[in-house]
Amino acid sequence: MLLNTGLVVVQLVVGFGFGSLALIGDALHNVGDVLGLALGWAAERLALRPASRRFTYGYRRSTQFASLANGALVLAAGGVVVVEGVQRLGRPAAIQPEPVAWAALAGLVINLASARLFGHGHQHDLNRRAAVLHLLTDAAVSAAVLLSALLIQLTGWSRLDALAAIGVGLAVLWSGWGLLLESGALLLDAVPRGVDLAAIEAALLSLEGVERVHHLHVWSMSTSAVALTAHLQRDPARLADRELLRQARHRLQQLGVGHTTLQLETDEEDPGGEQC
Template sequence: MSARPASARFTYGYGRSTQLASLVNAVLILMAAAVVIVEALQRLGRPVEMSTGPVAWAAAAGIVVNLLSARLFGHGHQHDLNRRAAVVHLLTDAAVSAAVLGSVLLVSLTGWTVLDSITAIGVGVAVAWSGWSLLKESLAVALDGVPREIDRQTVEATMLELPGVIEVHHLHIWGMSTSQNALTAHIIRTPGAGDDMALLHEAKRRLAALGIAHSTLQLEPPPSLHPADPPS
């Protein structure tokens, strides 16, 4: 859906669908963690016999499948919140499978079935922690917060280094999707400091190097050169 072109109504396209996907993913992770923790707490008082053989094989398969699936995303997932959420989900599932496998081995050696519930509680807490972190970041993106990988002060300093620029204001940075960032800003520049179009091209080039592919810049003269307001 995010790859669909922009339309007359959705002029930015459908990139924000990736933000919604990461938000839904975070909620599902938290729900799953809650179910695991509640079920484990209920079983503390009434341990259940385990079929250790099938559970161990299923856990081992879970480790292999989830790690291989996470590897398919490659190293570029760090720059996309939605893909990073999927990788976190897969790695969390692999960790859960590893914990289950360890628990099964201990239960088979000691006969302490209560270890299964204790392990499940630990796993549930770990999953809830990762889900909560993902939820906070997803909400920040949904509320047009500055993307985590962008340093606002660095962006402003980079623009102030441009020839003749004396001030940058109305600076806004947000994510158009989980992988594309946008910026708008007003730039006050000394008149006669150079070609304005060359400045804009250079500004866009430097912003793209910082991870901001879509930028809209407005040049302004110093306040002292603004035309006087007409008398009322």
């Protein structure tokens, strides 16, 4: 995070000093990265706190709020860069491409290194994936700024800086919008991405003695922990309840569900009316 903070300062100084809007946009997005990394780190620390009598699930959902905030930061940064890029097209400014290229190269290296350090095991954690997305999109921004600076050095066409800024801003807007949608879906208890509800139902139905699965709900307790509740209608003569529950939890863990609550019923019991 200290490296990214230092990078913001360098890019702002070079961007304003040598007239590169694309580099200033890169710096603004880096500000979002620093805030996003801080939010992600704070949320992960908060999620480790034990549950209380009021917050009986603990504070795991704080990571979901952090990923939502990260998405909003990405969107805001992308919007600023696009608007400024469009305005710069109408009034191009002289740019000194050589220092801009060096600053962009530094941004590319630092963001890729930070993404590698922070992103270990991020595939199953939306909060970490949000932070890594920040860093990778910023690396792409730096690469685009670097390319535009080199082309300006060769051609002398300063509008390339504004065009690069617009392209980068649109890419950032797209990534931020996707992150907002996914974070919002998790906050509404949608089935997490990567969890196959049909495969879960099939796995439960394949257990010995299970005849029907209903009231099946799967949601995310945090950006990395998945929970499930379900009613299993079974034939008690086929398999002991304790063994059935053990096999069910084992199957569900293989499918990425770590927190399960299962209610066993016989075909003579009323399943409870409509599914909730």
